[in-house]
Amino acid sequence: MESQNIIPVLLGADLNCYNVARAFHEEYGVKSYAFGRYAIGASNYTRIIKFTAVEKLDEPDVMIETLLKFADEHEGATLIAFGCTDDYADMLIHHGDRLRPRYIVPYIGPELFERLAYKANFYEDCDRHGILYPKTAIVTRETELDTSLDESVLGFNYPIIVKPSASAPYWKHPFDGMKKVYTASSALEAKIIIERIYEAGYPEKIILQDMIPGDDSNMRVLTAYSDKNGKVKMMCLGHVLLEEHTPKGLGNHCAIITELDRPLMEKFKAYLEEIGFVGYSNFDIKYDERDGTFRAFEINLRLGRSNNYVTSAGCNVARYIVDDLVLNKDLGETYYCDNEVLWHSIPKGVVYEYCRDAESVKRAKALAKAKKAHASLWYRPDTFMNPRRVFFLLMHGYNHYGKFKKYYGKE
Numbered sequence: 010m011e012s013q014n015i016i017p018v019l020l021g022a023d024l025n026c027y028n029v030a031r032a033f034h035e036e037y038g039v040k041s042y043a044f045g046r047y048a049i050g051a052s053n054y055t056r057i058i059k060f061t062a063v064e065k066l067d068e069p070d071v072m073i074e075t076l077l078k079f080a081d082e083h084e085g086a087t088l089i090a091f092g093c094t095d096d097y098a099d100m101l102i103h104h105g106d107r108l109r110p111r112y113i114v115p116y117i118g119p120e121l122f123e124r125l126a127y128k129a130n131f132y133e134d135c136d137r138h139g140i141l142y143p144k145t146a147i148v149t150r151e152t153e154l155d156t157s158l159d160e161s162v163l164g165f166n167y168p169i170i171v172k173p174s175a176s177a178p179y180w181k182h183p184f185d186g187m188k189k190v191y192t193a194s195s196a197l198e199a200k201i202i203i204e205r206i207y208e209a210g211y212p213e214k215i216i217l218q219d220m221i222p223g224d225d226s227n228m229r230v231l232t233a234y235s236d237k238n239g240k241v242k243m244m245c246l247g248h249v250l251l252e253e254h255t256p257k258g259l260g261n262h263c264a265i266i267t268e269l270d271r272p273l274m275e276k277f278k279a280y281l282e283e284i285g286f287v288g289y290s291n292f293d294i295k296y297d298e299r300d301g302t303f304r305a306f307e308i309n310l311r312l313g314r315s316n317n318y319v320t321s322a323g324c325n326v327a328r329y330i331v332d333d334l335v336l337n338k339d340l341g342e343t344y345y346c347d348n349e350v351l352w353h354s355i356p357k358g359v360v361y362e363y364c365r366d367a368e369s370v371k372r373a374k375a376l377a378k379a380k381k382a383h384a385s386l387w388y389r390p391d392t393f394m395n396p397r398r399v400f401f402l403l404m405h406g407y408n409h410y411g412k413f414k415k416y417y418g419k420e
Contacts, residue, residue, distance in 0.1 A: 015331065016086045017041040018079060018112070020072065020101070021093030022052040022060060024354060024385060025314035029091055030058045031388055032320045032327040043093075044075055050405060054398040055391050067096055069104050080111040087335055089113045091312070095177045098311040099126070113334050115288045117310060124284075128174045128307050129214045138280045141304045143295075144219035147174070150207050158196035158217075165219035168194045171202050174214040182210035188256040192220065221297045221304060225252045226366035229270075229294040229303065230262055231277055232312070232319050234329040236340055239285040241278045243329055245319040245346040246270055250364040250373060251355070254416035260293070262315040263409075264360040266372055267322045269347040273303055278343060289326070291316075318352035321383035351376040354385040355413075356406040363413045 017033045019026045022045040030041035034057040043052060043060045046067060052058050065071045080088055090105075090112045092098030102122045105114035117125075124130050135142050144165045148157060160166050171191040173179035184205060193199035203215055221227070228249035235241050247265035277292060291309040296302075316326050324346055332338040351373050353360055364370050376382055392399050 019043040020097035022049045024051045025093040027051040028317035146217040154200045170218040184209040189259045224365045227296045231292040235286045236333045242340040244274045263355045264353040265318045317385045321352045322348045351382040355409040
């Protein structure tokens with residue numbers, strides 16, 4: 010099959026979108042086509058993405074019409090649809106049958122989505138499969154907050170984490186002061202946060218959790234690819250050095266060192282195969298130094314926005330999709346990635362300055378010295394003789410110094 014017959018069709022315009030497009034360009038030399046409601050920096054001035062803004066693309070009928078029209082214009086090509094945000098991935102999961110067979114839509118079905126996409130349901134799944142997660146309580150619109158937020162009722166102490174059970178509907182109801190995740194230092198503060206979320210119109214459950222101690226360097230991210238038969242063929246574990254700390258970006262990984270932990274990876278492999286998962290999954294996990302355990306926060310039913318850490322470690326995320334679903338290759342036994350690299354979406358200087366784990370900084374510097382550091386957005390085919398792209402990337406990097414100084418600070 011000729012590589013030029015492959016056309017990745019991406020929904021979104023963020024770092025996730027760029028990372029997927031870069032993987033396809035590195036492996037097959039093809040340009041990706043992206044659709045979104047508006048362009049943002051990661052996909053601006055780039056040679057590897059052709060972006061088109063579509064008003065109301067977040068409405069299923071508009072999304073379907075847009076993609077089918079594109080398919081009509083590209084008869085004979087192998088089209089692969091990716092949702093680069095929760096919202097777009099959710100739509101592909103629920104409406105993918107309207108796109109097949111014109112597109113390869115590499116996602117699970119709606120039934121498994123309902124079981125996994127809502128954090129409250131995922132934690133029930135964890136109980137059934139022996140996966141640890143933080144101590145958790147759940148509230149709804151009907152919960153009597155004056156009594157249920159007491160520490161004796163919760164079963165854990167303040168400060169606590171407050172977050173929506175379902176991300177996609179949460180972002181559809183914006184309000185001033187909106188964050189991805191909240192920290193509440195008291196029952197009163199938790200009540201105020203919960204009431205503001207529900208007053209904005211969010212309809213689902215809200216998660217209250219024990220706040221596991223430790224900074225960003227206690228976080229791990231695990232990406233897996235499960236083939237069309239539900240067998241895990243690749244797992245790549247990342248040790249997070251830094252996450253973003255802006256209100257709406259809180260928890261987004263921006264510096265990772267890949268590492269091997271077979272027992273941890275095998276536990277999640279068994280889980281994915283037991284539930285019959287297909288496609289890419291992504292787990293956020295934190296090491297709890299109080300008891301030496303790893304605890305899962307959530308499963309993402311798509312590639313995470315930091316997926317270039319996987320490609321940088323030698324597991325090109327485009328190749329697994331094409332080999333499995335286009336070329337029907339046997340992907341062999343599970344590959345547990347053991348290639349150590351440093352991946353970053355922010356300047357290395359920010360990583361060295363703000364990562365609070367001295368040993369991780371030492372490892373990062375050693376990997377950079379050994380030329381095993383990879384920057385998501387600095388891709389030579391996109392920057393060579395492309396001054397507008399270079400200027401954007403320089404400003405993007407510079408701005409991160411200010412963001413971390415404002416929202417994170419130094420110990």
